[in-house]
Amino acid sequence: MKMIISTVVILFFFQQNQPPVVKITMPKSGDALSVGAPLRYSISVSDKEDGDTKYEEINTNEILLTVKLNGAKAGDRSVLHAMMTSNCMNCHAFTTKLIGPSFQEISEKKSNAAELSKHVKLGSTGVWGQIVMPSHPELDDDEIGKMVEWILKFKTQQNTQYYLGKEGAVKLANAGAVTLTASYLDHNKTLGEDVVAVQVK
Structure with a gap:
């Protein structure tokens, strides 16, 4: 049985x-x-x-x-899909500015993974003008670390393009x-x- x-x-x-x-x-x-x-x-x-x-x-x-x-x-598609199922794509696009900066702009202007991880976790104001970055308490540190690593490496993906839809x-x-x-x-x-x-x- x-x-x-x-x-x-x-x-x-x-x-x-x-x-x-x-x-x-x-x-x-x-x-x-x-x-x-x-x-x-x-x-x-x-x-x-x-x-x-x-x-x-x-x-x-x-x-x-x-x-x-x-x-x-x-880049690792599993990480990107995690970003897509979070609310990342509501404010960010790959190469064009939405509410927040594009992943390309972030990767070209930022290099401090710990600082970016803190902004993702706790939110921020004034880093990119008057744009408010919301906090993401639902994401654990490991998830955030992988997402930040993906974003920082975006500028190195010269012959790769990403599209949604x-x-x-x-x-x-x-x-x-x-x-x-x-x-x-x-x-x-x-x-x-x-x-x-x-x-x-």
Whole structure:
């Protein structure tokens, strides 16, 4: 009897934690594009618990596209997804200013990890003009440390671009092999990914 119950529990747990199915529907692997031409992309996500993009059940701001040129090294996507599920993206973008400075601007002007970690944890005022940085007591020190490390390394990712959303366009100024990785972290913290490689000439 105990064995039967255990088996049912294990099967239930497995069914409840299947990874999301992420698919880059455009472009296709092997596609060739011209330098300077827009690389249009489209991503679909289906998850047993969270829903499906075709029914507009997925928050598209939780879908990440990482674009790497010629084997460039990207930052840890798991850390970035943690930042996305926190409220980081409400105030910060990758390369453009929102309410707060972009990750690029922070990485270019700051280098003190301990100071940045303190600002994330406790909040701050007057560091970037009159902008108020809210506190994040829900994040532990290890989580904050990984996020700050990712931000400080952003300036070194010269041939990597990041985009949020299920569709859009990327402009590539240089020729080479381009790898697109779409990823989605479901609300059970399970990651799904899809990878497509194209050539820009």
